[in-house]
Amino acid sequence: MSKIHFQEKFEERHIGPSADETTAMLDALGLQNLDQLVDETVPVQIRAKPPLALPNALGETAYLNRMKVVADKNKAFKSYIGQGYYDVILPGVIQRNVFENPGWYTQYTPYQAEIAQGRLQALLNFQTMVIDLTGMEIANASLLDEATAAAEAMFMQYGLRKNKAANAYFVSSTIFPQTLDVLRTRALSYGIELLVGNLNDIPQEANIFGALVQYPAGDGTVQDYKTVVELLHARDISVCAVADLLSLVLLTPPGEWGADVVVGSTQRFGIPMGFGGPHAAYFATKEAYKRNIPGRIIGVTVDATGGYALRMALQTREQHIRRDKASSNICTAQALLAIMAGFYAVYHGQKGLLNIAERTHGLAVLLDDALQQLGYTQLNETYFDTLRIELGELAGPLHAEALNNEVNLYYQGTIAGISVDETTTYQDIEILVRIFAKIKGKTATDVDLAAIAAAIHPHIPPSLQRASEYLTHPIFNSYHAEHEMLRYIKSLETKDLSLCHSMIPLGSCTMKLNATTEMIPITWPEFGSLHPFAPADQTGGYMQIISELDQWLSEITGFAKVSFQPNSGAQGEYAGLMVIRAYHESRGDMHRDVVLIPASAHGTNPASASMAGMKVVVVKCDERGNIDVADLQAKAEIHAGNLSALMVTYPSTHGVFEEPIIEICDIIHQHGGQVYMDGANMNAQVGLTSPGLIGADVCHLNLHKTFCIPHGGGGPGMGPIGVAAHLVPFLPNHQVVDVSGEQGISAVSAAPWGSASILLISHAYIAMMGAEGLTNATKYAILNANYIKARLENHYPVLYAGANGRCAHEMILDCRSFKTAGVEVGDIAKRLMDYGFHAPTVSFPVAGTLMVEPTESESKAELDRFCDALIAIREEIAAIEDGRSDKVDNLLKRAPHTVAMVSADVWDKPYPRSQAAFPLPFVREHKFWPSVGRVNDSQGDRVLICACPPMSAYEELEA
Template sequence: MTGFADRHIGPAPDERAALAEAIGTRPGLVMDEALPDAIRAAGGAAGDGAPMRADAGADAAERAGGGGGARDGRARRLPRHGVSEAQALAELRALAAENTVLTPMIGLGYSDAVTPAVIQRNVFENPSWYTAYTPYQPEISQGRLEALLNFQTVVSDLTGLPVAGASMLDEATAAAEAMLLARRAVRGQSDVFVVDADALPQTKAVLRVRAAAVGIEIVERDLAAGETLPDAPFGVLVQYPGASGRVSDPTPAIGAAHTAGAQAIVAADILALALLRSPGACGADIAVGSTQRFGVPLGFGGPHAGYMSVRQGLERQLPGRLVGVSVDADGRTAYRLALQTREQHIRRERATSNICTAQVLLAVMAAMYAVHHGPDGLRAIAVSVAGRAHRMAQALAAAGHAHVHAEFFDTVRVRVPGRAADVVANARDRGVLLHLADPDTVGISVGEATTDADIEAVLAAFGAEDGAGRDTAGSTALPPELRRDDEILAHPVFHEHRSETAMMRYLKRLADRDYALDRGMIPLGSCTMKLNAAATLQASSWAEFARIHPFAPVDSVAGHLELIDQLEGWLADITGYDAVSLQPNAGSQGEMAGLLAIRGYHASRGESGRDVCLIPSSAHGTNAASAVLAGMRVVVVACDERGDVDLADLRAKIDEHASGLGALMITYPSTHGVYEAGVLDITEAVHDAGGQVYIDGANLNALVGRATFGDLGGDVSHLNLHKTFAIPHGGGGPGVGPVAAKAHLAPFLPSHASAQRPRDGIGPVAAAPYGSPGILPITWAYIRMLGADGLAAATDAAVLNANYLASRLGEAFPILYRGERGRVAHECIVDLRPLRAETGVTVDDVAKRLVDYGFHAPTMSFPVAGTLMVEPTESEDRAELDRFADAMIAIRAEAAAVGAGEWPADDNPLVNAPHTAESLTREWAHPYSRAQAVFPAGPAQPAAKYWPPVARVDQAYGDRNLVCACPPPEAFV
């Protein structure tokens, strides 16, 4: 029977031999030729088996029928051999069975939501949505861009603020980003930030971690009680409703903030805003929160789409991604990412945020939840939630149990002096989880999925009965003066898709407008768009993983914790480190966590002055941005003509900053797509000067099984589970960015007060204790089915595929960087600058023309302007590699025709690309044929032609005329 590795790796064994032969070598020698001798010596030669700490004992247990050791804890170490899809799913079923699915009524920012089946099947479980990439190429991303514009419109409408972003990582980190935005908006006033005492505890904890890194003082005030603000704060955050459930008017606190010269931030429950006056109507400058309760599973804490919206005047400082409306070359309305010059990849150490991703797949689900239900449906759900909470509170009051707040939306705090723990235990016995607020107080939160039976179980736990009767379910405990009276979600998109037929067709129509991995190769350098195997994804939908509250008691989440423990152990083996935290919910957050660990380590040794971070000029833009947000000073190190770190400049910078050197951040293999031969000299020089080495794990997929970051002298790294370990990109998120470290840094990794298994650390960098554990079964299955040997084989295949493409593309274009034996790593940089000088054809022209050939473009102008960075991954077979190479070579010939004057410079297939189907119906006055425009590959064109829905999008127009909400229907006429 064919194993998972043979299905995951695109080229079959005989194809791999042919690919190797085509580049003048043998399959077993490609890694030998690509890896420098020093790295091979450190990590083990390519042919001698994986150097990772594979667990032979686990394999023995597996052969004896012990399930790979999973049941007795021995499988924490990485198994050498993979297992079948059936066995991996059986082991996941066993882990899932160790979780107990109880009705979650804990609240604290997480609610039991209902995912409409039409959205679960057609978005969450649909590869057309989950295998898409970030919509940097707008012409082939119109479907997900429209979905994100829907999301922005929902957030903007409900918060009452005109500009909303395309999602944040979660509510707590959104609040932290809002804090930093407020500081930028009120420059120089003070370093004091005021936080509502009734804010969510995890939000307060994340704020404290982020504030400490950049010198901000956090001050708590009971804002609902009218406590006086400190002098001259730059920002004030109000929770609405509060974590305790209390609903109070935020207007006085907002007014006090403005009087003090501060920006007012409201952290708001998105469902409550269907009934409550909006933050914008109350005068807020910024609103943040989570859209989890809009149909997104709890997932033990994530992934969920956070949100942020801002008043007019702050839109150009908004962190993260922003979808805007523009026009295409034909004047038709088109969408694209707006104001991209704000992004950290461009601004680097001047960036205002390090966020490199979003939660697109979850934002799409939340947006489609609003499309599915419409404004009337959302209000009905909100009324139902508030009504059940009110009825429950009345019944408890009738039984003599006073509630703490008379006005609330979904959460009731009940006083039971000395008996709170007993009540929580009684409810647990009845299958319901409540919040133990303190020894005298129980918190109860109602969600969309809460039933009458759940309410009756809660009342029974208190010894009460439902004396209020079900006829009061429509009444609420909301203050009348805060009831919302303005229109929400008026755009037709929220009214046109009431039936499932209409909704299904809408989702299909949007998916058809996009190019995702289910259509063809996405050869993005640095981004690793590999196969997201269906078997790895299955468990994420299981209720035993999806319907678990992040603060559920430890004895109800044993399966999750065991999976997390195993995965942390496997990743430690793969990286050569001693400890791993899975909490960071994006690669950028993993970077920041690793740098905070370094800062904590230096401070513990009395060397807090070590705050200089050396970063090569070729590094990912998030590196510099993360360093700044970790409170470090960035010093750029030059690269030489080979693309390697300039050792002479590095040593000079080390000497210049010796006493203040905190860290060096490097990427290995380098961002230029080569294995630098001098990496051990680099790390040794930094260690000799007292610094720590941060190795960016973005390119780990070119190293797994052949060397470890620990071998290279790394002290800490983040990993991208959405790259190396096959969690889907989802159109730009979700991501998971675990941070792994040597033992001396382990005490400074992220921690969380509500973690089921507490650990020492710096505090949280994400809202939930384990970040986004709802998607960790994907990586667990990927590693389990490949094993150490399969992971190493995937690395070898990725490097072989990249070298084959470098060889073929090298026939037509210069390949910018190669290693010491002429090989590249997992990606190669194609230099188009000579082409432009010769013909006038730009990198944009080539990227857009690739769409006509049926491809997503490679990474453009990163890390070198005027280039394409190509990464085929191990998942693509030779036919797809050749189809791409043929397309690039054909485009080179087309450019030559332009340069020779056969086609005018301003009217040729490249400058007019991509060509829409609609363009064929107009009068054709171009000097090339319709067939040359849309079927340039001739017989090699794929059978299912991809038709871009819009022509080339005018980016500048959209930035000059910023529109970030759904345009009216007449815009498309």
């Protein structure tokens, strides 16, 4: 009888290669076991000795059972807190078919447009929705959250100011506190002076370049800003409005009263609060600023046949390409959440949104009138959804009675704020009236709610009631029946390649398995319906998850503590540098502002350094792609008096464990600097080494890479930072909820713990893998990469390798020599689509190359299919090189081939249809068809259309 296994090991589900496949792969590498590979790959001087001190791995069922117990520690009281977070009704058709569907959440950023037309259309819908509701001319495809979107607006206004000496930014005192907190952090780096006060009292002598208002205001009032905006424009002061998108269904959109930029959150469009996120922010502005708008824009173009196609417009605007000249470090967006919000608008349409907005406002008015009948004073004369009740000495008793009824209000001294939302019902109003009546010594029968309901009238000034149309495009007026909506969602899903179809071998992006069990708890109401500002005694489940994840990630990284506030990798970079800045300043070293960054670094590194107000000094790399230690030493000495930090990625961006990394860290420390480690490649470290052991002081972790949060078509992401003990006091704090000490920097994102709900995914991954599983995952990531290297290096030169000829978890294939045959690396990327694969990372970090990362989740069979495809493409290139294929009209230049092209009555290509569509036998077995031909990038930039276009626009494109 074989040995009984009393628990199935999750790692065997997560790690792709079987035992037999592992043996075959090791044989191909001439190795006996995985440990021998690790010895030849990871420098011995940085190897961790004892295993990770983590709890024993749990099976999937055991983990979910444990999480049910943890979830019950959260108390999901009825929330009227508001302040930018509201309870919602997520339509089941969107929850099941988008939010819970790996066909939507496992996609990557749509850089390869031909196999991303579904999510591109969904994001175009999102942009159209935002443009319509805000009354602006152009919108992007989402940002991280409302507060950071406001900060991006401030920077754009700063960059566009006519008076370059102006450095003051006026912020309305009625803005949400978390937004003001993030503005303070961002303003600090650039020396922008924040002036907070009443918009009507802006001092004439102030050197102001921009202003920001909230609409409706943070206290709930609705104000007419038209006149004051005209006065500000006369002084060359631009205006940003932070607007509640749902309210704009009833209110005059900011674009109609003169706002230059409109930002906000789309959380109210069906996205659960999730204790703070993730939620898609929006950013809308004037078309004149299209080259200044941060983030990504989806635009309309044509494909090779002249047909309708979509792409990321103005792609070179991606801020990390501009490196230290960037005005933003935006990399991750919130694509999945933006897609869901866009689908919410499609499903409800203009009439549905109007019903929701009118019902929300109507219930607020009903409650207002009822409470006034009870003798309460309501302070907001005009409002959309928020009331402020003066309680005086009744504040304490009211608070207690509300809690007795499992109701949360927003308390400021003796004032109680009540924000109603889409989920509020007539019965909820009855409960609130009963609570307030009891405190007055009355009963609910003292108020005739039915009579009040029959006579309510809007509390929105006639001058601010919306008159313009919105969501008139057919897309928003065709799919209101669930059956039609389901078919629409599926029609878009089938146009996109995701991890459901094949491996996505993107170097530095780590597209690994997002296990179903890891995803399940995030849809539970105990986690989804919690407000981020809920009282601490109602958030025990989240606090346990966050505390455990803090301990586990600290153990994995070798650091003292982790901050979860940064909600993207680039935000983590920025937060880490701001923590280092605060540390230096606490020691009186105000002058330390120089950051050394290797030439091979991720582009977000210098962009983040620039955002943190630091000066970038580039360190050379040698011919093997490693940091030039002599150059580093020289520059550390030159800048010793002002050295703030080194930003280093490990393993390197070139996919190599650099041998002198400890020496590199020592050099920085000897000259008074700190070492910031970019955690993008942390999946090659876990269990084998750690940033703390190597000598780093701070490291951000891309939870959407190493720790299994899905990429969601371009977001969500999470970029928490781990720090050494001396940096712990400076971790980000928050204006509303204390999450750090008095020395902590101000907030870097809107919510205290960032996108808290998706922390559950990484928690599940670590808990189910355990120490041994996590370490094995790292070993297999290295094995899979080296197996691909061995199979491909005789066909494509591999640019860099370690001392023993091994790569880490990824490698760079050099395709530059193919230019002599007229083949660009982009042609290889397009041809891979015909084989059913997404391309590896194109031209990063070296132009003309492919950066390949297989991850540990792919089986040998899948790795072989990918290698077979690349080898076959190399043969197709060889046919061009030796003249067997035409240099212009060939398989690569015409790729990708759509079903319409291959099935056309006329076939005029000099190669057979079968070779175009089914180049290898495995392709025929499960063919994925690109939905459009090669996209015309330049056409889309020449005629920028970033909203769902009318038919006339298609005619313009074809012309």
